[in-house]
Amino acid sequence: MYANKIYSLAYKMVNNHEDAIDIVQEVFLRAYKNWDNFKGLSKFSTYLYRVAVNLCYDFLRKKKREKKIENLNYENYPFSSNSNSGVEENLMEERIIKEIKNEIDNLTEKQKAVFILKTFEDLKYEEIAKILKKRVGTIKATYFQSLQKIRENLRKKGVIKNEM
Amino acid sequence: MRCKDFEKRILDLIDGKIDFKEKKFIERHIQVCDRCKNLYNDFVFILEKAKGIHHLELKEEFWKSKLDLVFERRIHKFLLKPVLIGVFLFFLIVGPLIKRVYFLSPQKIPVSVVKTDVFNHELPFTEDEIIKYSDYMSEKEVEKILDFFFSNF
Known part of the structure; x- marks a missing residue:
């Protein structure tokens, strides 16, 4: 289902459940409203991802301006049974994952979008290029930079100990 | 192979989109270059751990009710x-x-x-x-x- 895919992307981009749901709704509204403009030149999922990424950019910019701090509250939402998979990780593993998550949040909007679409949505570079309207080379370079940035910061925090 | 060339190909290497011949070249480079070896290992490590990031998935019924409501409102507004x-x-x-x-x-x-x-x-x-x-x-x-x-x- 598209909604969960878009939600997954939006959630990772904005890091807030409520906002991610709002973005999903807005994505579908815009898709519905602009249905006549969708010429079928790209896949529908690509089109939805594009709208979602743009909305996430808008949201992040707005949030940056407002400097709003929000707390996460998932308890009131009906998560499916597989949502808690991976919870049984050991503490070290959890710390690493948490650190990586923080580092993803610290990426720039564009790096974040590329990283999420590639790593979590498993999209090809060509698909990401279509969504973000960039060249494949640019997407690859952005992905490389985002990985490098995460690596450097993890190293500074002592999560990664390899020499650079 | 130089380190710069390795960096250009590292993402394809991680994706497994490199032919056998080139893979051999890269492996030979990694054996002698700790810098590139660490880079590769770190990238693989980060990506593997990133996959463990808590993934939330909401039930289809939730989306259905949520989106239906939105469309109903929009249809009313449009009509x-x-x-x-x-x-x-x-x-x-x-x-x-x-x-x-x-x-x-x-x-x-x-x-x-x-x-x-x-x-x-x-x-x-x-x-x-x-x-x-x-x-x-x-x-x-x-x-x-x-x-x-x-x-x-």
Whole structure:
């Protein structure tokens, strides 16, 4: 289902459940409203991802301006049974994952979008290029930079100990 | 292979999109270059751990109800405007016609006037005028006047 895919992307981009749901709704509204403009030149999922990424950019910019701090509250939402998979990780593993998550949040909007679409949505570079309207080379370079940035910061925090 | 070349190919290497021959070149480079070896290992490590990031998935029913609600609201919003405009246009166009048919015609030919003039053997209107005004009258009204006319002649 598209909604969960878009939600997954939006959630990772904005890091807030409520906002991610709002973005999903807005994505579908815009898709519905602009249905006549969708010429079928790209896949529908690509089109939805594009709208979602743009909305996430808008949201992040707005949030940056407002400097709003929000707390996460998932308890009131009906998560499916597989949502808690991976919870049984050991503490070290959890710390690493948490650190990586923080580092993803610290990426720039564009790096974040590329990283999420590639790593979590498993999209090809060509698909990401279509969504973000960039060249494949640019997407690859952005992905490389985002990985490098995460690596450097993890190293500074002592999560990664390899020499650079 | 130089480190720069390795960096260009590292993402394809991680994706497994490198042919056998090139893979051999890269492996040979990694064996002698700790910097690139660490880079590769770190990238693989980060990506593997990133896959463990808590993934939230909401039930389909949730989306269905949520999106249905939004679309319903949007449909109402979309429909309300045209419906109101339609009603307005309808009354704008049809209103004057209704006014002519239901409000003007009966007053134009008051039965009393016709009655009086008929008794005086003088019709208040010319034949053309009767035809013209009869357009504004309902069929029953015309019949009524004609009946009256003929019954008194």
